[in-house]
Amino acid sequence: QVQLVESGGGLVQAGGSLRLSCAASGGTFSTYAMGWFRQASGKEREFVSTINWNGGNTAYADSVKGRFTISRDNAKKMGYLQMNSLKPEDTAVYYCAVRLISVMSTTPNAYYYWGQGTQVTVSS
16 A cells, blocks of 8 residues: 655745645555646646656646656655746646556556645635
8 A cells, every 4th residue: 555645835926936745654665656637626636746666757737838848766766746937827726646667647547546645726
């Protein structure tokens, strides 16, 4: 089993930056792909970014491409999402998730373990 805990969310002004962290414990984090997803109030959970097991491959939703950067530090069992040029429409609960295989995926159903989420609010 893998336990995931997100942190780093908060309130930020439009145009600002925020870095989310995802601390993993248990399992074999270094062999698993991971991803970030978000869910705004009243909306479906949507894909944000994903990264393969060693960080060699990444993918981003069109809405965040060029503004967000996903990364990981397997030695520390940590995943990160650097968010720049934040917009009010980025406001959501952000979740990190881990697969049981090494290949990245943009589909929420492909992920087995999920954190509790961290709130990101971007004011206009």
